[in-house]
Amino acid sequence: MGKGVATRERLMDIAEAAILQKGFAGTSIEELIAEAGITKSGFFYHFRDKNQLAQRLLERHLQRDETILDDVFGRARELTDDPLHTLLVGLKLLAELMADLKEGHPGCLVATYCYNERLFDQDLRDLNRQAVLAWRIRFRAMIDAINLRYLPREEIDPDHLADMISTMVEGGIVMSKVLRAPLVLPQQILLLRSYIRLLYCPNEDNNAERV
Template identity: 35%
Template sequence: MSPETKIPTRDRLLNAAEELVNAKGFAATSIDQILARVGMSKGTFFYHFKTKDELARALIDRFAASDEQVLVSSMERAEKLSDDPRQQLFIFVGLMIEIAEQLDNQAQPNCLFATYCWENGLFDPETQSVIENALLNWRRMLGHKLRTVAQAHPPKVDVDLDSLADMITVVFEGAFVLARTVDGKDTIAEQTRHYRNYLQLLFSDEGNHTFPSTSTD
């Protein structure tokens, strides 16, 4: 009857696994530990997953799906909130900053992509390509927006727009490492703000800049 009890067994296994993998990585997370956490037995696990590899795949599939939804829905929201591509871009990054603020309130911000990346020798190519495609999604969607913006507002410095799009992934992944290692209030959000600053400086209108600091010549 309680809302917790209604969660399907398979999802409860995935949730417990994800928590443990987040703390210790995939290799160090044993099936027995997962089962102990949810109070189930071995047969149950292997009823839902043929092998531990299949668990790895299920975890990353679920994570990638949720990642893609954040990307797509945030871009849609940004595009509804303004007609100007440049404003859409800044709004989109602003939404990412909001998400970053939530992550900064977690003790150990979690990114299964990074976890798998640093243990990638354990995973088969298909599992790895799930992650690759997820990152390429960000490049594609954000890159497209950047190209539109760059046509109307040529960037102040000559930059490759795909790598500029990639940079949001870079900033997030890097900020995760920093946030997990050095404690600070707003690490991930602050780093994402740097990314927005960079975009604003790059795509500001010629000469007079559009920022708070007084002088307009």
């Protein structure tokens, strides 16, 4: 990794942490360069302006996010062939991952940007929107696979159920941050898991599995 890349990454780490705690407008370039130990000229060497920093941050955040989800549900798929169990195991792994964050989840840039929408141009807002739609598509595919094999106890729109995963994670992050209770997020993910289990799992009284 080149020196420039390393500086840029460090700058972005500092910026992301600051923005998640103070919002975009509340984060000054001055404080970023002070913490990074560079000058203002250095900052503008790496980024055209503050908006480009915002865009690069979101792009990186979304890539990392995708990697984590690929990893978590990839590992889940290795453990079982059944699509329902894959989702349930994946959510369990995700909850454990969130529970392991000792300082709690630092926050989601997608949520920050949505509560700062008027600060950004249309491109950035669209990028944010596309990211959430990509989550929907990812989880929707898993739901569809489940619906091929299991009959849900209630008729649920698969897109809504897919969105519920993102909803619980975004909401759980807010709850954990406000309450300063890191475990709330994993707890909420496990409740979502409980719902999906109840919705699809046959129990002794009700064998819902499709033939």
